[in-house]
Amino acid sequence: MENAPQYVIEMLHITKEFPGIKANDDITLQLRKGEIHALLGENGAGKSTLMSVLFGLYQPEEGIIKKDGREVKINNPNDATALHIGMVHQHFKLIDVFTVLDNIILGAEDTRMGFLQKREARKKVQQLSDRYGLKVDLDAKIEDITVGMQQRVEILKMLYRDNEVLIFDEPTAVLTPQEIDELMEIMRGLVKEGKSILFISHKLNEIMSVADRVTVLRKGRYVGTVDTADVTKEELSRMMVGRPVQLVVEKKEAHPAEPVLRIRNLHVHSKLYKKDAVKDVSFDVRAGEIVCIAGIDGNGQSEFIYALTGLEKASSGTIELCGKDISSQSIRQRGLSGSSHIPEDRHKHGLVLDYTLEQNMVLQSYFDPRFQNHGFIRFGEVRSYAEKLIEDYDVRSGQGPVTIARSMSGGNQQKAIIAREIDRDKPLIIAVQPTRGLDVGAIENVHRQLVAQRDAGKAVLLVSLELDEVMNLSDRILVMYEGEIVGEFDPKKVTVEELGLYMAGAKKQDKEVSA
Amino acid sequence: MNENRTSFWKKDGTRSVLASLISILIGLAVGSLIILLLGIFNTSMKDAWEGIRLVFLGLFSTGRNTAGALTFGFNGINFGNMLFRATPVILTGLSVAVANKTGLFNIGAPGQYLMGTAATLFLALSIPSTKMAIPGVNPSSIPPIAVWFIALLGGMLAGAAWGAIPGLLKALLNINEVIACIMTNWISANLVTWFFDVSNLKNIVENTKSGYIYKTTINGVATPKMGLDKIFPGSQVNGGIIIAILLAVAVYILLTRTTLGYELKACGANRFAARYAGIKDKRNIVLSMAIAGALAGAGGALYYLAGNTEFFWSTYQSLPAEGFNGIPVALLAINNPIGVIFAGAFMSMLNISGLQITNLTSFNEYITDVIIAVIVYLSAFSLVIKLMLNGRKKKRAAASVVDDAKGADKGGSKA
Numbered sequence: 001m002e003n004a005p006q007y008v009i010e011m012l013h014i015t016k017e018f019p020g021i022k023a024n025d026d027i028t029l030q031l032r033k034g035e036i037h038a039l040l041g042e043n044g045a046g047k048s049t050l051m052s053v054l055f056g057l058y059q060p061e062e063g064i065i066k067k068d069g070r071e072v073k074i075n076n077p078n079d080a081t082a083l084h085i086g087m088v089h090q091h092f093k094l095i096d097v098f099t100v101l102d103n104i105i106l107g108a109e110d111t112r113m114g115f116l117q118k119r120e121a122r123k124k125v126q127q128l129s130d131r132y133g134l135k136v137d138l139d140a141k142i143e144d145i146t147v148g149m150q151q152r153v154e155i156l157k158m159l160y161r162d163n164e165v166l167i168f169d170e171p172t173a174v175l176t177p178q179e180i181d182e183l184m185e186i187m188r189g190l191v192k193e194g195k196s197i198l199f200i201s202h203k204l205n206e207i208m209s210v211a212d213r214v215t216v217l218r219k220g221r222y223v224g225t226v227d228t229a230d231v232t233k234e235e236l237s238r239m240m241v242g243r244p245v246q247l248v249v250e251k252k253e254a255h256p257a258e259p260v261l262r263i264r265n266l267h268v269h270s271k272l273y274k275k276d277a278v279k280d281v282s283f284d285v286r287a288g289e290i291v292c293i294a295g296i297d298g299n300g301q302s303e304f305i306y307a308l309t310g311l312e313k314a315s316s317g318t319i320e321l322c323g324k325d326i327s328s329q330s331i332r333q334r335g336l337s338g339s340s341h342i343p344e345d346r347h348k349h350g351l352v353l354d355y356t357l358e359q360n361m362v363l364q365s366y367f368d369p370r371f372q373n374h375g376f377i378r379f380g381e382v383r384s385y386a387e388k389l390i391e392d393y394d395v396r397s398g399q400g401p402v403t404i405a406r407s408m409s410g411g412n413q414q415k416a417i418i419a420r421e422i423d424r425d426k427p428l429i430i431a432v433q434p435t436r437g438l439d440v441g442a443i444e445n446v447h448r449q450l451v452a453q454r455d456a457g458k459a460v461l462l463v464s465l466e467l468d469e470v471m472n473l474s475d476r477i478l479v480m481y482e483g484e485i486v487g488e489f490d491p492k493k494v495t496v497e498e499l500g501l502y503m504a505g506a507k508k509q510d511k512e513v514s515a
Numbered sequence: 516m517n518e519n520r521t522s523f524w525k526k527d528g529t530r531s532v533l534a535s536l537i538s539i540l541i542g543l544a545v546g547s548l549i550i551l552l553l554g555i556f557n558t559s560m561k562d563a564w565e566g567i568r569l570v571f572l573g574l575f576s577t578g579r580n581t582a583g584a585l586t587f588g589f590n591g592i593n594f595g596n597m598l599f600r601a602t603p604v605i606l607t608g609l610s611v612a613v614a615n616k617t618g619l620f621n622i623g624a625p626g627q628y629l630m631g632t633a634a635t636l637f638l639a640l641s642i643p644s645t646k647m648a649i650p651g652v653n654p655s656s657i658p659p660i661a662v663w664f665i666a667l668l669g670g671m672l673a674g675a676a677w678g679a680i681p682g683l684l685k686a687l688l689n690i691n692e693v694i695a696c697i698m699t700n701w702i703s704a705n706l707v708t709w710f711f712d713v714s715n716l717k718n719i720v721e722n723t724k725s726g727y728i729y730k731t732t733i734n735g736v737a738t739p740k741m742g743l744d745k746i747f748p749g750s751q752v753n754g755g756i757i758i759a760i761l762l763a764v765a766v767y768i769l770l771t772r773t774t775l776g777y778e779l780k781a782c783g784a785n786r787f788a789a790r791y792a793g794i795k796d797k798r799n800i801v802l803s804m805a806i807a808g809a810l811a812g813a814g815g816a817l818y819y820l821a822g823n824t825e826f827f828w829s830t831y832q833s834l835p836a837e838g839f840n841g842i843p844v845a846l847l848a849i850n851n852p853i854g855v856i857f858a859g860a861f862m863s864m865l866n867i868s869g870l871q872i873t874n875l876t877s878f879n880e881y882i883t884d885v886i887i888a889v890i891v892y893l894s895a896f897s898l899v900i901k902l903m904l905n906g907r908k909k910k911r912a913a914a915s916v917v918d919d920a921k922g923a924d925k926g927g928s929k930a
Contacts, residue, residue: 349791
């Protein structure tokens with residue numbers, strides 16, 4: 001090992017055990033100085049545990065950590081920070097009611113005689129923000145900005161602290177294609193300046209394009225470390241999942257029938273900004289087709305879906321579902337009239353995290369005579385229904401129907417929501433970013449389910465920020481930019497680059513009602 | 516798998532109970548320690564030992580024998596009085612617990628209790644029963660039990676209406692319910708003062724130099740004893756405790772077995788998900804506060820309908836302690852409606868012990884206030900205690916990471 005390359009971080013033979021399970025079993029990860037090293041694995045493979053060990057949140061039972069060749073003991077996140085290890089967490093650690101600037105400097109504030117010196121900090125953050133193209137409004141409160149922008153705040157936080165080793169935990173999950181490209185550029189730039197990056201992801205495209213080496217984990221065990229130059233995506237996915245995975249959705253030609261959803265001149269006023277978040281949107285979704293609304297995060301998709309599902313009021317326009325005007329109906333009525341809804345934020349809207357899995361499975365149907373009798377819940381029915389869904393949709397959890405939803409992995413939480421919504425068997429399925437934060441195996445599953453529903457004659461309205469998904473899955477693409485539908489495309493006749501131009505607002509089709 | 520599941524749930528339940536019991540034990544120990552210190556420095560070790568025995572066994576105290584030693588045994592009067600005093604705190608405890616289960620902090624129980632009291636007294640005294648009837652002048656054929664029922668119902672409704680106000684403010688204007696509750700508490704105190712000032716009831720109740728004494732027995736209205744006076748002869752107990760227990764069971768059923776309970780708890784746990792599921796979150800917030808208010812109102816109603824109690828009104832009305840005591844009761848019971856019964860009984864048992872200490876030793880009853888304070892303080896930490904218990908039974912710990920990993924592990928064995 002005389003000529004061994006200089007490792008900035010070495011995690012050697014790490015074993016971390018939780019009661020009843022080895023979350024990390026003899027895992028070795030070596031990060032070279034100035035490289036982008038990807039950590040690949042499915043949900044629950046032990047990536048997060050390993051990173052938590054590195055970050056001092058957990059103490060490993062066995063194994064050692066070396067920084068610049070010297071063994072170090074990382075007892076808590078402060079130790080990690082002192083070693084200039086910084087992390088962008090998958091679930092953001094931001095204070096909602098603080099401004100962006102306050103969040104960035106929090107814990108690393110400059111003070112003079114006890115007073116905050118924000119001007120210097122603002123300048124530094126502004127420079128970082130300009131330099132890396134991380135556009136944020138420094139004075140906006142976290143609760144008012146989009147998820148995408150929150151992500152950028154997290155990255156800025158790390159840059160602000162001059163960290164040498166940067167851990168990105170699934171950073172692209174919420175970014176648009178262009179933003180992802182930008183982030184990749186940023187990462188390459190950071191590495192050029194001598195920083196080292198650990199990049200946790202399960203998106204093979206990104207890993208192939210940006211990482212130098214990949215370490216693959218599966219079920220808590222170390223599978224191997226390879227140079228990205230030497231492997232293909234298919235090989236990587238096989239290492240990760242343990243079986244060959246289909247990366248492209250297989251689907252037959254769509255046979256659209258009569259329109260299920262008919263939207264005309266819909267406007268939605270934005271509470272946050274004094275303007276319309278959704279402007280004059282008109283389109284149809286027909287039975288047996290998947291229509292996808294593509295666009296960059298924050299261009300009115302969320303508001304549009306809120307108005308469509310009744311979570312917020314539309315200011316004008318009509319929504320017809322199965323020939324009935326539903327624009328003045330309640331959320332419950334809309335659901336019963338014929339739409340099921342896989343929401344964008346599964347923790348906020350999709351699940352009551354403190355409820356058990358079975359209670360969540362009947363969240364949309366507990367009032368159905370099948371599950372209640374004069375206001376009393378029929379527990380037996382609920383249990384057997386939940387067990388059936390768990391079986392049919394392969395929802396995995398620690399204790400079956402009585403597992404608390406909070407303790408389930410993200411992929412299985414999403415599976416539970418999809419099971420619940422698809423099983424309601426409504427003519428319209430609204431799916432908003434249904435694969436956000438899921439791994440390859442789970443994505444494959446979700447896509448198959450949606451295509452199966454389309455083939456069963458359902459109308460599927462998909463909102464996605466991921467162009468791969470848009471191109472793969474949809475039969476028709478609508479691009480939304482600043483609240484307007486700026487173009488309609490056939491996925492077979494359009495390129496990703498072309499779509500990107502519309503999504504960025506550089507091009508716009510003449511307005512016409514699509515049908 | 517199945518066995519695993521039930522044992523886990525059992526463990527979680529037992530851990531919660533254990534955490535509360537540990538708080539109680541520490542509270543009693545602290546009380547004993549204070550008595551010990553007082554004994555060492557002020558009186559004698561013998562006194563201290565007697566005081567400590569009464570802290571733990573006050574309920575079973577039967578006084579002193581001819582030799583002057585403390586005697587213990589079953590004391591029907593103490594037991595009956597404990598049940599009598601437990602009635603209002605069980606109900607206010609339920610009130611706080613219901614609101615808590617739905618994500619609201621009902622610090623408005625004193626106001627709701629007071630409104631219930633006022634409405635009950637008004638109804639019980641102003642509807643003349645057969646007892647008040649004067650032939651030819653004031654004929655009445657309403658039996659006292661009917662008046663009693665109307666008065667109880669009226670007290671609950673008044674409490675519900677009063678509880679609904681902070682609920683409405685929260686639902687419609689997003690005003691924090693804690694602030695609204697504290698304000699409505701003082702509004703109710705002044706409202707009740709004003710109400711008794713202008714009402715004609717002053718003419719029929721006893722009056723002393725400093726105020727008026729309202730007794731529902733003037734009108735022959737009192738809660739039936741339901742046979743409890745036979746079991747605990749000589750005590751103040753009445754059927755109110757049975758009604759309180761029935762209400763606790765009803766609340767338990769409401770929260771765990773009904774769709775309404777499902778909705779209420781969903782709103783409390785995640786208002787957004789509840790909205791997404793088409794649950795009317797605003798209606799449920801108001802409803803939850805109204806139910807809480809009705810329970811606190813029932814507490815006030817049953818206390819003053821007891822037959823042996825009187826409401827003393829002077830020109831200034833303070834907030835009833837029973838209302839605030841609901842908060843520690845709910846805390847100690849970890850918001851479990853059935854647990855509230857025991858927590859309420861325990862609180863009133865401490866009260867009885869305090870009386871025994873005052874009567875039989877040189878210490879005074881305030882020692883039990885210290886004990887209650889310590890217990891409340893600790894039960895706020897019951898989560899920490901639970902975690903400590905978890906640490907000892909490491910194998911049962913259910914960290915989310917574990918389940919994640921388990922999910923993956925099972926996936927492997929299936930694939």
